[in-house]
Amino acid sequence: MKILVTGAAGFIASHVADAYVNAGHEVVIMDDLSRGSKKNTNPRARFYQYDIRDRETVENIFLQEKPAIVNHHAAQMDVRRGVREPLFDAQVNILGSLNLIEAAVAHGAKRFIYAATAGAGYGEPKHMPVPEDYPINPITPYGISKHTVEHYLFTFQCLYGLQYVVLRYGNVFGPRQSSQGEAGVFAIFSEQMMSGRQPVIYGDGQKVRDYVYVSDVVAANIAALARGTNEIFNIGSGVATPDLEVFERVRDLLGKSVQPRYLPRRPGEIDRICLDISKAARLLGWVPQVTLADGARRTVKYFQETASSAATTASAVV
Numbered sequence: 001m002k003i004l005v006t007g008a009a010g011f012i013a014s015h016v017a018d019a020y021v022n023a024g025h026e027v028v029i030m031d032d033l034s035r036g037s038k039k040n041t042n043p044r045a046r047f048y049q050y051d052i053r054d055r056e057t058v059e060n061i062f063l064q065e066k067p068a069i070v071n072h073h074a075a076q077m078d079v080r081r082g083v084r085e086p087l088f089d090a091q092v093n094i095l096g097s098l099n100l101i102e103a104a105v106a107h108g109a110k111r112f113i114y115a116a117t118a119g120a121g122y123g124e125p126k127h128m129p130v131p132e133d134y135p136i137n138p139i140t141p142y143g144i145s146k147h148t149v150e151h152y153l154f155t156f157q158c159l160y161g162l163q164y165v166v167l168r169y170g171n172v173f174g175p176r177q178s179s180q181g182e183a184g185v186f187a188i189f190s191e192q193m194m195s196g197r198q199p200v201i202y203g204d205g206q207k208v209r210d211y212v213y214v215s216d217v218v219a220a221n222i223a224a225l226a227r228g229t230n231e232i233f234n235i236g237s238g239v240a241t242p243d244l245e246v247f248e249r250v251r252d253l254l255g256k257s258v259q260p261r262y263l264p265r266r267p268g269e270i271d272r273i274c275l276d277i278s279k280a281a282r283l284l285g286w287v288p289q290v291t292l293a294d295g296a297r298r299t300v301k302y303f304q305e306t307a308s309s310a311a312t313t314a315s316a317v318v
């Protein structure tokens with residue numbers, strides 16, 4: 001099958017594109033490289049460096065490629081930038097997505113798989129674990145923009161029969177995650193500790209998040225090719241992990257003895273989230289396989305290897 005994967009120069013979708021290529025699908029990638037890197041793009045996929053907001057280009061790519069499936073991961077995913085620039089956030093996340101959805105309908109794509117957010121969507125939940133039918137109460141523009149696209153998908157399914165699968169991720173972590181953003185706490189702690197800096201924890205270390213390893217997220221994207229039609233799924237681990245535990249795991253894996261520096265919690269951050277993932281097990285046949293301990297080990301190893309190969313290159317240049 002031909003699959004257009006947007007955002008596949010970035011963290012999650014680059015792994016999704018790799019898995020689709022390895023499963024024998026023909027993969028086309030669209031990414032403007034505003035955050036991702038060309039080196040993450042699968043060499044066996046056709047790569048278009050364009051912005052999803054560019055209507056004419058999106059139209060031309062669909063006209064030329066006619067993908068059967070669209071897997072949409074490209075996004076403005078910096079929560080803090082969304083707070084500062086809500087208009088930009090909406091332009092990329094709402095209008096850019098709508099561009100793709102319209103083109104998908106116009107050019108006969110059958111199915112649209114959408115990377116949504118659980119953590120930024122439900123707001124501060126009153127009870128946990130949080131199921132998919134929990135009220136949506138975003139407390140940031142990013143949460144609003146990501147959720148809005150779910151409504152368009154429902155509506156376009158009703159109007160034009162475009163099938164969709166919405167995957168609402170918890171906190172995804174793993175290799176290739178950027179430490180430049182806000183969400184990649186494993187990446188941020190790893191790089192800060194390896195360079196001898198003291199990591200910051202916002203709040204008292206007891207905020208909890210639902211971490212899911214990237215290979216499990218990839219498995220959900222594979223399942224979504226054939227199952228879960230016109231459904232919304234939480235994709236997490238179902239385990240609540242405090243910030244301090246992540247810090248300690250990374251520190252122990254790196255063999256460091258540093259203590260965190262605590263700063264006040266930032267606006268737009270919720271205190272706790274943990275997802276009910278039973279619907280994905282039931283309808284997608286998806287159950288996460290990688291424990292936090294195992295995922296942490298693999299992720300920290302990746303950042304250690306990346307740092308040491310960068311150091312080797314630098315010393316070779318000197």
Ligand SMILES: NC(=O)c1ccc[n+]([C@@H]2O[C@H](COP(=O)([O-])OP(=O)(O)OC[C@H]3O[C@@H](n4cnc5c(N)ncnc54)[C@H](O)[C@@H]3O)[C@@H](O)[C@H]2O)c1
Pocket residue numbers: 006007008009010011012013030031032033034035036037050051052053072073074075076077092096115116117118146168169170171172173178183
């Ligand atoms: N990382 C998480 O924990 C998490 C949690 C919930 C949802 N998500 C969603 O998953 C998706 C991927 O997240 P990620 O962590 O891999 O982020 P990422 O920043 O690594 O990847 C996003 C990619 O989209 C590209 N992009 C951004 N704006 C674009 C535009 N206008 N046109 C074309 N390409 C553009 C970037 O260059 C980047 O390569 C996003 O939609 C995000 O909202 C991520």
